[in-house]
Amino acid sequence: MKYRGKAWKFGSNINTDAIIPGPYLNVTEPEELAKHCMENENPRFVQEANEGDIIVAETNFGCGSSREHAPIAIKAKGVSCVIAKSFARIFYRNAFNMGLPIIESDEAVDGIQDGHEVEVDLGNGEITNKTTGKSFKANPIPPFMQEIIDDGGLMKHIAKRRS
Amino acid sequence: MPMTITEKILAKHAGLKEVTPGQLINARVDIALGNDVTAPIAIDEFKKAGGTRVFDRERVVMIPDHFAPNKDIQSAANCKALREFAREQDLTHYYEVGQMGIEHALLPEQGIVVPGDLVIGADSHTCTYGALGAFSTGVGSTDLAAAMMTGELWFKVPETIKLIYRGKLGPWVGGKDLILYTIGQMGVDGALYMAMEFTGNAVDSLPMDGRFTMANMAIEAGAKNGIFPPDRITEQYVKGRARREYVFYTSDPGARCKEVREFDVSAVEPQVAFPPLPSNTKGVSEVGTVTIDQAVIGSCTNGRLNDLREAARVLKGRKVSPDVRLIIIPATPSIYRQALKEKLFDIFLDAGSVISPPTCGPCMGAHMGILAKGERAIATTNRNFTGRMGHPESEVYLSNPAIAAASAVLGRIGSPEELDRKE
Numbered sequence: 001m002k003y004r005g006k007a008w009k010f011g012s013n014i015n016t017d018a019i020i021p022g023p024y025l026n027v028t029e030p031e032e033l034a035k036h037c038m039e040n041e042n043p044r045f046v047q048e049a050n051e052g053d054i055i056v057a058e059t060n061f062g063c064g065s066s067r068e069h070a071p072i073a074i075k076a077k078g079v080s081c082v083i084a085k086s087f088a089r090i091f092y093r094n095a096f097n098m099g100l101p102i103i104e105s106d107e108a109v110d111g112i113q114d115g116h117e118v119e120v121d122l123g124n125g126e127i128t129n130k131t132t133g134k135s136f137k138a139n140p141i142p143p144f145m146q147e148i149i150d151d152g153g154l155m156k157h158i159a160k161r162r163s
Numbered sequence: 164m165p166m167t168i169t170e171k172i173l174a175k176h177a178g179l180k181e182v183t184p185g186q187l188i189n190a191r192v193d194i195a196l197g198n199d200v201t202a203p204i205a206i207d208e209f210k211k212a213g214g215t216r217v218f219d220r221e222r223v224v225m226i227p228d229h230f231a232p233n234k235d236i237q238s239a240a241n242c243k244a245l246r247e248f249a250r251e252q253d254l255t256h257y258y259e260v261g262q263m264g265i266e267h268a269l270l271p272e273q274g275i276v277v278p279g280d281l282v283i284g285a286d287s288h289t290c291t292y293g294a295l296g297a298f299s300t301g302v303g304s305t306d307l308a309a310a311m312m313t314g315e316l317w318f319k320v321p322e323t324i325k326l327i328y329r330g331k332l333g334p335w336v337g338g339k340d341l342i343l344y345t346i347g348q349m350g351v352d353g354a355l356y357m358a359m360e361f362t363g364n365a366v367d368s369l370p371m372d373g374r375f376t377m378a379n380m381a382i383e384a385g386a387k388n389g390i391f392p393p394d395r396i397t398e399q400y401v402k403g404r405a406r407r408e409y410v411f412y413t414s415d416p417g418a419r420c421k422e423v424r425e426f427d428v429s430a431v432e433p434q435v436a437f438p439p440l441p442s443n444t445k446g447v448s449e450v451g452t453v454t455i456d457q458a459v460i461g462s463c464t465n466g467r468l469n470d471l472r473e474a475a476r477v478l479k480g481r482k483v484s485p486d487v488r489l490i491i492i493p494a495t496p497s498i499y500r501q502a503l504k505e506k507l508f509d510i511f512l513d514a515g516s517v518i519s520p521p522t523c524g525p526c527m528g529a530h531m532g533i534l535a536k537g538e539r540a541i542a543t544t545n546r547n548f549t550g551r552m553g554h555p556e557s558e559v560y561l562s563n564p565a566i567a568a569a570s571a572v573l574g575r576i577g578s579p580e581e582l583d584r585k586e
Contacts, residue, residue, distance in 0.1 A: 013351050013440060017548040021555075022528035025200045026230050026237040028207075040555035060352035060385060064546060065527070066287040068204055068303040089356050089387055090287055094303035154305050155208045 001150060002121050003080035003101060004130075005052035008045055009114040010038075014057050015064035016091070020073040027069075030076035037073040051078035054120065056112045058084065062091025071098040081120045083127060083138075085109050096145055099153035103127070105138035122146060165415035167323045168390055169358040172298040172412055176281040184322040184419065192222070193280040193407075195310040198266055199227040201285030203244045204304035209311050217252050218314035224256040224275060225249050226266040229523045234530040264495025264521045267291040267379060267463035271371075272495055277401060278393045279410030283310055288463050288545065290381045294374035295401065296393030296411060301382060321358040321387045322421035323414075328365035330429035335579055337473070338373030339465060339543065339563035341366070342380040343434035345426070347444030355385035357421060360414065362392065365428045371400045372469040379464045380545050383441040435541075435576060436561035439549045447566055447578045454486070457540040458571035459552075460564050461492025461519070462526045465543035468498050470564040475507040477568035477579045478514040484574030489516035490532045492524060516571070528552050534559075541570045 018041040020033055027033055038045040055061075055074065061084035062070060071094045074082065081101040095102045101122055108127040112118055117130035125140035141149070151157040164181055166174065174182045176190040197205050202225055209217075217223040225245045230238035249257030256275055258264070267288050270276045276292045282299040283289065285307040292299035302316070310316045328341060346353070359381045366374065374391050381389025391397070393411040401409055432446040460466070460474050471493060483489045491511050493499040499521065502508060511518055524531030526544040534540055534553030540560070542552065547559040560576060569579045 015546075015548045017527070017546070017551050021550050023533075023553075025527070025529070026234070026241055028203055028241075040550045060355065063351055063385060064287065064382075064548060066285055066289075066301040066303055067200065068285075068305060069200075086352065086355060088352070088385060090301050090303060090382075093306060097303055097305035155212045155308060158309070159212050 001123065002119060003052065003054065004119045005054045005080050006050065007054050007056045007112050007114060007116045007118045008049060009112070010041065010055060010057040012058035013060045013063055014041065016062060016067050016070040017064055019062065019070040020067065025067060025069060030072050033069055033073035034076035037077045049077055049079065052080045053078065054118050055079055055082040056109055057082065058109060059086045061087050063088035066090045068094050068098060071095045071100045075100045083108050083120065096148055097154040099149050099151070101149050103138050103141065105136055108136035108138060111136055165418040167358065167360060167414045167418040168296065168392060168412045169298055169323055169388060170320060172279060172281055173318060173320055182320045184320050186320045187317060188320060189315055189317050190281055192283050192310050192314055192316055194222050194224055194276055194282045195307055196224045196266060196270065196282065196284035196286065196289060197307050198229055198286055199231055199238065199241045199245055200229045201304045201307065203241045205285060205307040205311065206244060206248045208305055208308035212308065212312065214312045217311045220253050221255045223252070223254055223311050224270065225254060226258055226263060226269060227260070228263055228265050229527065230529050231263060231522060232260050232520060262496060265463045265466055265523055268467055268494035268498065271295060271375065272404070272497060274401065274404030274406045277405045277407055277409035278397060279412055283307065283316055287382045288379050290386065290388050291375055291379040291463060293378035293381065293388050293390035294371060296391060296397055298388055298390065300388045321356055323358045323360050324354050324422045324424065325360045325362060325420045327423065327425045328363035328428050329425065330365055330427045332365060332428055333432060335433050335563070335565045336431060337563055338369055338376035340431060340434045341428060342377040343436050343441065343444050343561065344431050346380065346384045346442045347434065349384050351383060351440050351442045352385040354381065357386055359384065359386045359389040361389065366391065367394065370469060371396060372467040375467065376464055380441065383545060433563055433566050433578060435566065436547055438547045438558045438560065441545065441547060441561060450576045453560065453576040454539065454574060455541050455570055455576060456487065456538040457532060457534060458487055458489045458567045459492070459525050459532060459540060459542040459544060460567050461494060462523065462544040463494065464545040465564050466492055466494030466498070468501055470543065471498065471502045471507050474564040474568040475510045477565050478572070479510050481514055481572050481582070483515040483571045486574045487571045489571040490519055490525065491516050492519040493521060495521055525552050541567050541576055543567050
């Protein structure tokens with residue numbers, strides 16, 4: 001599956017409190033969580049990010065809490081994919097379980113600036129910066145993990161396989 | 164092949180003779196834990212996937228501790244969802260306000276988690292139970308839902324980073340300082356995806372409360388789990404508490420480690436982590452002048468009895484600065500009662516602090532001590548991320564309980580020794 005959108009660049013160690021601040025953790029509705037996604041980190045993001053946009057971050061994205069509210073908020077904001085140099089492990093797990101596509105690539109993160117148009121092909125691991133025309137290779141997501149994402153997350157995937 | 168303690172526990176629970184780092188395994192879960200933030204989502208997912216009964220009513224644990232006692236109507240609804248599910252499933256380990264304590268203090272105290280266990284919890288600080296010599300790790304709500312249904316979960320066997328602490332601890336230096344110092348050296352992703360194994364003569368003599376503090380913050384170095392080899396101190400702690408049989412696993416000599424780091428702790432002074440990361444550490448003597456508006460002593464990191472005793476030793480006969488609110492949060496009802504019996508509450512109240520019921524409360528900005536714009540707090544909690552305790556322009560500094568107590572009296576970050584010198 002391919003994802004295309006405008007890049008929103010973030011730094012290292014973007015933690016789950018930055019993605020969705022603690023005071024909103026008693027909220028479970030995705031649309032409500034999306035309204036506060038990254039609001040302390042970059043207030044412009046909440047107002048201006050469009051459906052399909054892509055988050056591009058340095059190392060250890062999603063560190064901190066195990067809150068699934070974080071990938072839920074990002075997904076509900078309409079973000080189609082997150083590219084980072086590395087992800088914190090619980091976030092990595094949660095993102096797949098929630099059906100939020102994520103991919104690791106040092107080169108792509110270094111070769112994409114804020115506002116660039118980016119396309120990600122999860123199946124073959126190719127990331128293209130449409131603004132500069134440069135392409136980057138990341139480790140592709142194995143087919144069974146890709147299926148979880150395509151089905152919309154782990155539980156939907158399980159339910160589908162059971163039916 | 165020689166194995167680490169982490170590998171042995173994972174192999175045992177996967178029904179395998181041995182496992183190697185990187186291997187994907189499906190393993191049996193001894194305890195699956197959820198709280199009022201993560202369990203409502205898990206319960207929803209459990210039902211949506213057609214779940215009717217949990218795999219074992221004695222092994223699914225639900226604790227309403229984050230926004231409880233109910234902070235507002237939304238929180239009340241979340242706690243109610245937990246309560247109703249616990250009743251419907253007849254869960255043995257649901258703890259109502261009054262019996263409720265902060266999950267990671269309560270579960271070991273009540274003997275619900277034991278050495279040799281494989282524990283998953285939908286809370287990142289689930290790694291705390293590694294102090295008992297258990298494999299314990301944080302997962303998301305969906306993983307919890309899957310474990311609640313099946314009693315199993317998939318894991319990738321982590322590489323191990325072995326940490327060796329040698330030397331004698333200085334005055335007012337404890338588990339919190341060792342772990343902050345370690346994170347300061349390694350960075351917040353220094354142990355990403357790995358198991359941190361804590362060893363060496365300096366931690367061999369560390370009481371359980373200090374070990375819980377260290378294992379608790381393994382996640383702040385990015386680790387999958389933190390673990391201590393169980394010993395005589397572990398045995399004393401679990402004897403009389405454990406509700407199930409326990410097994411002591413230890414690493415074989417020559418077991419593979421990705422990295423070995425040694426620390427001479429004799430030179431380590433009490434640590435303070437500056438915002439916005441737990442790795443921004445300094446020795447307390449190098450802090451400079453940092454005034455504070457609030458001090459918080461509590462949380463799953465430092466809300467245990469020894470932590471309160473340490474704070475009381477500093478506060479005895481002293482007054483909290485008029486510019487500071489000192490909030491003390493005993494982590495469980497039995498810690499609360501014991502602190503009361505030992506007359507620690509008299510010391511706290513005489514000093515002018517407020518004592519909260521057990522709750523995670525201000526640690527993650529939920530309630531019970533939120534910071535306004537521009538305010539600064541010192542806290543014995545585990546994270547000092549931007550906006551963690553309230554307004555995005557407020558600040559959190561992390562320390563041990565003695566430093567937090569001394570700072571509350573001084574009105575700025577400082578040590579008990581500074582107080583002695585001043586007087």
